[in-house]
Amino acid sequence: ADTFLHPMDRAYRVGEIKELLHDAGLDAVEFLPSFRHDPSLMLGPGAALGKARARVAEMDWWSRREVAEMLSGGPKKHALLARRKGPRDGSIAEIEPGMVAVPVDAMLAEIQRLYVPGQASLRLELVVDGDATTVGLQVDDDQGRVLLALDGELTLEAIRAQALPDLSWDAFLEVAERLLRQLTALGVVFLNVKRGSEA
Known part of the structure; x- marks a missing residue:
């Protein structure tokens, strides 16, 4: 625990961790669990917080x-x-058409059950180490179609063809990456390349 390491018997702050890693010639790949360190997931629904989410998105x-x-x-x-x-580019992975978003557990099915088409966001309560954290999942209409098509079997190209056939791969990628970034931060899915089959 941080309190045993810090000279003032308290948890390290993010800025202090950054300095420690810098001095050791290291950089963070990701804090775990990711959702606890993603402010865009902590901001709730509503237009009033739209500007805050936009400002957060511009931060390093x-x-x-x-x-x-x-x-x-x-x-x-x-x-x-x-x-x-x-160098850090902030991407979750180089997403390819043959990739599959594989569910980690039953949480994806629960999110799909809770999602209502036309709903801009979902509020989820997650419990880690006994602590409950409420997060907000931002889902526009196109992302909702992608969300509902995720089944752990279909490749992303197959989902594009099924859910958003009018979009090119590049346009679909913009939609899907925003959704997948949130789902991977929550530990709901991970991306895997489906071998030996056509997209």
Whole structure:
């Protein structure tokens, strides 16, 4: 736990973790669980928060984690993946047409059950280490069609052809990546390449 490591017997703050990693020649890949450190998921629904979400989207990776810490009060301990320093583009992965969004557990089915077409966002309560956190999943109409088509079997290209056939792959990618970024941050799905079959 952070409190055993920090000289002032408190949890480290995101800015302090950044400095520690910098001094060690490392950079964070992701804090775990990701949703606790993603401010866009913590901001609730409604037009009033639209400007806040837009401002958060323009921030760099570390600044977004600092905002999440301010919104949540900060966890008592931090877990993260780190790597040697290098460029960061903030992408979840290079998404390819042959990839499949594989559900981690039953949470994807529950989100699909709760989603109502035309609904701009979903409020979800997640419990980690006994602490409940409420997050907001932003879903526009096109993303909703993609969400409902995710089954762990169809490739993303097959989902495009089924759910949004009028969109080119590049246009579909813009829609799908915004949704998949949220779902992977929540630990709901992971992306895998489907081998030996056509998209």
